[in-house]
Amino acid sequence: MRQGGLASSSPSAHGRLANGVVGRPAVGWEQRYRRTVIISDTVTTAFVVAAIGNFFGVRDAADWHEKWGILAFGTELLVLGALAANRSWAPAVLGQGAEEFRRLGRSLFTATVVLALGGIALTSRNIKLWIFVAIPAIALITTTARYLLRLWLHKERKEGRCLRPVLAAGSPDTVRDLIARTRKFPHLGWRVDAVCTPDGLGPDGDRLEGVPIVGRLTDVAGHIRRDGYRVVAITPDPHWSPDRLQRLAWNLEGSDAEMVVAPVLMEVAGPRLHIDAVLGIPLLRVSMPAFTGGRRVVKEVVDRVGAAVLLLLFAPLMVVVGALVTLDSRGGPFYCQRRVGKDGHEFTIVKFRTMVAGADRARAELADRNEGAGLLFKLRRDPRVTRVGAVLRRYSIDELPQLLNVLTGSMSLVGPRPPLPEESAAYGPDIRRRLLVKPGLTGLWQISGRSDLSWEETVRLDLRYVEDWSLALDTVILWKTLRAVIHGQGAY
Template identity: 85%
Template sequence: MEQGELVDPFSSARGRPASGSIRRPATDWEEQYRRAVIIGDTVATAFVVGAIGNFFGARDAANWHEKWGILAFGTELLVLGALAVSRSWAPAVLGQGAEEFRRLGRSLFTAAVVLALGGIALTSRNIKLWIFVAIPAIALTTMTERYLLRLWLHKQRKEGRCLRPVLAAGSLATVRDLITRTRKLPHLGWRVEAVCTPDGLWLDGDRLDGVPIAGRLTDVANHVRRDGYRVVALTPDPHWSPDRLQRLAWNLEGSDVEMIVAPVLMEVAGPRLRVDAVLGIPLLRVSMPIFTGGRRAIKEVVDRMGAAVLLMLFAPLMALVALLVLVDSRGGVFYRQRRVGKDGHEFTIVKFRTMVTGADRARAELADLNEGAGPLFKLRRDPRVTRVGAMLRRYSIDELPQLFNVLTGSMSLVGPRPPLPEESAAYGPDIRRRLLVKPGLTGLWQISGRSDLPWEEAVRLDLRYVEDWSLALDTVILWKTLRAVLQGQGAY
């Protein structure tokens, strides 16, 4: 099947199913992928505990079976048991998002705590090795293994395979938006193969943006059961009252379909959402975004330590770049510019100079050629950029000196893009929420297209980061930044 090709289970006559078109839930690849993750976790864990046990146990061979062997075997069972209990192998979290790695980290932390308690109870002198060496090593190997499997899965999805068939049901506008998003982001694993609309209107030859229209919203349960969709996505529409949603859920009981309801109140996701039963009523509890506390303190420590380590690692490269900048054109090595940081406080950002001297004064002459989105000024072929500067921008090397900003506390490793004062002055109350946290050296905007992003999408990503921030999200962004930088997409 070619990428973007849609399976049409309906004939052209009034949306009735074509003969022989009944499909079954596409669960084969999901089960195979889940099995691959389980095997990968098991092998990675066994490799780590085996290597540690053999290396250190060889020094005490007489007690191998009664000491090192038991600890190694017990550690592996404990880790795998923690992964199973925390549902780290649930198909819904595998292959996308930060939740998979969040559950993996929580499982390994639980295993470390249990190991520590067991060591205290058994007065074992060797337990520290398994807590402070084995568990971190297992975390590194399993996260790497899962990331490689995820890369393979995303490649398959971009080629039109390993996708979940989706029936979308809602208003025309919201269903169309869902179709657009799934086509733009195939790595998420959804393919809308049919839709139900409020009145079953036939558009563009019984299709909505190329997707067959199955019927009315009242027909959703019948179509799902008959045609075996893996996901039914309910987008906002006045039709979806609590009573109708409840009845639809009852009608889908016993099937393998996953029912997903898009929230209509606010765009909040991640750890801030929780469903609680209060007075017998299911309520969606939305916690306030956290801008202080223990997790933020951890982020501060990670930022400072990470910046210090990266500056030491990149010191030779930065020295070479400084020399190239000096040789390529007249002017200093660094470019300093005022930016707006947390709570609206201005600071000076430091970058390698990528333009000719006096580039700021020449900007007014190029205003009519602006290709940037919103208040941003960008040119794909900016005549002010030097030869070395073009290379530095393509791979974001010019931003390495911003590590000094991170080290001194005016920036973070991950956060919203730091705006110019004139950009910030034009912000409305909603966009100013970007300033509730420190700006970042990288962020969701960096891994999602950078300068190619529309202004509205860049703002939405920044606000999403502010609202849904977590340490796991920061980890995923940092990991994906390397690939985005190497590809050079949207950098100019």
């Protein structure tokens, strides 16, 4: 497993992609990216500390511990030391999910606590400046810098660079699913370069979805050591007994490979998964989803306060949009529709009108042209949509009045898509789980393609949100919604 030290040998014939490009080694770009992040953190921290020290510095202090230079230097050392101690520069987390930012936040919190305790011990009068000004400024700038670096990394990955070569080992069906996911989401940084199957063959002979099958499941360790793959992804197959997985882990010790095992579970992740050791046996514990409690109270407060603030900010825009809608076509500025909310209770949703008056009555005439997925009715070029309505839909401006629904408590800022009553009536028991929480103004469906998604994918994302909800997930969705709205992907 990833314990470093061993250099990769030259790639063999099996270590080449279908187009002949050698996929290994990938260590070079990882180390360069890590160095760039370290330099960025160091420079931004030094810049903030120097700027605050020069602007607020107490140069005439009588005692050495009051001098701005000592406090400035100590603050920078504390921040960088906390980043190193919390492994915030580990290659495994850089550019990967929310863990990078969690470690960054934990490091800055640690630095703040140590700085506060140090200030109390030294009875420093200026310590508040560094706790309440310097650390927040460092957090803001370092987080922004890392986000910009991540955007660059994701752009590189979409162009086929800066990817970790993966050897996938499991049944052909599960490996095929993994290959499809890595190609659909290249920003995650995986590229399946080779496959091992139970018998060394696949449905298409020596290739699976264009990826070469290099051997049997018993050959995995040898290929990892010989060809230098960075990740070995173990997908479900009866071959993988606990004893065989343990032996594979032992055989990978000393290599530079990271072993990743996909558990045979429903799509549950995040804070609900815990690993416990019971009687010497590692057990994966899945806690129940939280639909009540303190975190839900916090979410409720954030929803109401956030909706009120956003309504005040967007009030001028909403007045202008309302006037444009009215001038563009006959009818009022708003469109009201019944939707189904938490626990199946119906409520009235408010949107800016984007269609001509009487559009609902014309829907039956367009039923044979439906391009929507599953129970959804959608048309890319719906003749009922007005000129102003097309622009409002593209940038989701038509949904701004739903902030009133959030403010009154029938909706949340983040949640599953609110269904129509006729859609909800056709739900099976599994899909009805999306009604366990309030519907949202935005959600995983909004940042993952919106109307371009299949019905199955839309349901999967909504159920994933219900199962894995957390305040951190809400924060990420709200942040990504801005980019999704600007690009307008899947909006029609």
